[in-house]
Amino acid sequence: MSKISQQNSTPGVNGISVIHTQAHASGLQQVPQLVPAGPGGGGKAVAPSKQSKKSSPMDRNSDEYRQRRERNNMAVKKSRLKSKQKAQDTLQRVNQLKEENERLEAKIKLLTKELSVLKDLFLEHAHNLADNVQSISTENTTADGDNAGQ
């Protein structure tokens, strides 16, 4: 679901857009000619105040109105698409970070082990060498094979 990329902006393309015309043309049911607000949409609805705001209540038949509505609808679609995209990206980011995390943890594990080994080796050798030194200095004969580490 969803896609990538961003969307165009050519008018009238997208899904389909042939309706408005018909709508107001057919005069199916036209809300009260000049109503403050309608029920359906997103408007809220407080009181049926007249039509404050400007002298023109902006009638729904106006081309001007339809045009603006259409533009806004496009903008809304675009915005929502963008929003979804972003959400998806964020989700992707999470997975990306989780992977990176695992990688880092593995590395830590490795380094820790390496360190541990080296420490042991160090101690061991130190002792061995120390012993050697000791034996040699004391004229000891028994030799203990030394070796090169790592």
Place this chain on the structure above:
Amino acid sequence: MSKISQQNSTPGVNGISVIHTQAHASGLQQVPQLVPAGPGGGGKAVAPSKQSKKSSPMDRNSDEYRQRRERNNMAVKKSRLKSKQKAQDTLQRVNQLKEENERLEAKIKLLTKELSVLKDLFLEHAHNLADNVQSISTENTTADGDNAGQ
């Protein structure tokens, strides 16, 4: 998808929702009593076909209808809230992971350094001890030991 719509939207402010009841109650402007599709919302509204779908076109005045609408509106709000919440959580998760990442990287850096130090130490000691051994065994003759860096 998508169709026409028009009409609807109750005037008002935003922030509260008290409309529906009022809407049909106030009889502000009620869409044609029995319209196929709703105008405002996302309804479709293809042709003014009667009222297919069951025998009841479900008129907007019906209590039944209003009740269902209200329930759905609640569900929608709930769903959207949930959705937002999830998105936010995801975002938070990203930050969390980023922090953890930094922590891990720091640890790696530390371990790496520690390892390096230990290695040097190891080599140095090994050489020193070896030199000691050598000098002692050879009664001190040659000096200087080369070393490799790594």
Place this chain on the structure above:
DNA sequence: GTAGATTGCGCAATAT
């Protein structure tokens, strides 16, 4: 001051 971007909201179709 406008055009586009966001956002909350209700509707209806659809998924569960």
Place this chain on the structure above:
DNA sequence: TATATTGCGCAATCTA
């Protein structure tokens, strides 16, 4: 059948 999701349009804001 009821709730949950989802696409969509409207209108109020916000922003550039």
